[in-house]
Amino acid sequence: MSAHKIIIAIDGYSSCGKSTLARELAVKLGYNYIDSGAMYRAITLYFLRNSVDFDNPEAVSRALADINLSFVFNEHRQASDIYLNDEDAEPYIREMLVSEKVSQVAAIKAVRTFAVAQQQQMGTGKGIVMDGRDIGTTVFPAAELKLFMTAAPEVRVMRRFKELYATNHAITIEEIRHNLELRDYIDATREESPLRQATDAILLDNSNLSREEQLELVLELVKDRATNRLN
Numbered sequence: 001m002s003a004h005k006i007i008i009a010i011d012g013y014s015s016c017g018k019s020t021l022a023r024e025l026a027v028k029l030g031y032n033y034i035d036s037g038a039m040y041r042a043i044t045l046y047f048l049r050n051s052v053d054f055d056n057p058e059a060v061s062r063a064l065a066d067i068n069l070s071f072v073f074n075e076h077r078q079a080s081d082i083y084l085n086d087e088d089a090e091p092y093i094r095e096m097l098v099s100e101k102v103s104q105v106a107a108i109k110a111v112r113t114f115a116v117a118q119q120q121q122m123g124t125g126k127g128i129v130m131d132g133r134d135i136g137t138t139v140f141p142a143a144e145l146k147l148f149m150t151a152a153p154e155v156r157v158m159r160r161f162k163e164l165y166a167t168n169h170a171i172t173i174e175e176i177r178h179n180l181e182l183r184d185y186i187d188a189t190r191e192e193s194p195l196r197q198a199t200d201a202i203l204l205d206n207s208n209l210s211r212e213e214q215l216e217l218v219l220e221l222v223k224d225r226a227t228n229r230l231n
Contacts (some may be wrong), residue, residue: 004226005031005127009136011195012149014154014183015163017206017214021149023079024215026129029222034122036132037102038082039069041093041113044105046084048097054104064114072224096164096171096179103183106133107190116193134193135175136201145225146201147218155207156180 005072008025010018019035027034043064047054049116052063071080072088078158092098105111112134119139122128130139136146151159157177198201202221206214 005029006144006222006226007123007126007140007142007202008129008222009143009146009198010129010131010149011133011136011147011197011201012204013151013156013187013195014180015160016149016151017159017211018149020211020216021168021218022129022131024211025218027078028215028219029129030127032122032128033054033080034071034119034128034130035080035082036115036119036130036135038093039092039118040106040111040132041098041102042069042082042084042089043067043111043115044098044102045093047105054101054108057110058229060108060110062109067114088217094164096168096175096216099179099183103186103190107186107192109192112138112192115167133187133195136198137196141198144228145221146198147204147221148197148201149204149206150187151205152207153177153180 008022010022010033012018019037022035023033025031046052046067050063053059066085068085070083072083073079074081074090081088082093083089116139119130119135123140124129132139136143136148151165157173157180160180161171161173161176164176204214204218209217
């Protein structure tokens, strides 16, 4: 793989395996992986813990001023954990309550401005993989490689169900389906940086792809884009 590093922007719907692919790419390429979704989840966690009124701009601004986000590499997971005000928030940000509210929080203009500024700073040195909803359209519109990931609705539902059932046996498939449909709607219709495929993004439907097949496919795309950057 070329030593010339690029920015890889991965967008798409919930439960399409964006974070899994991004983490695997980062390991293979020796890149930094930035989980933008974890940032919004951590902000949502803070808002919920502190009873912040999402509809009150002043309350949101005050809360954001008290939030410090950072990523710390976890040797056990071989991935970076999101830290919220020096607390490892990774065990809490995947809880259902956070999942139910994160799209609503991420739609707030002040929240997106806060997060995007940090994300863009993280990408100044290239050699990063970042996944989210607006990475290729808003955060890194000049990224050398942009992917837009999708999968059949039922495939997404079952992936999310298996992930959550491991820690919550009370979760139901209907709850998951409702949550994903609601998040899709909010993500696609929000006023600030809605979820959409960038005009120069490659559509990747992984409904019938294994993780290994998907990774090899994208590594070839990275090789091609890194080579073209030299020319």
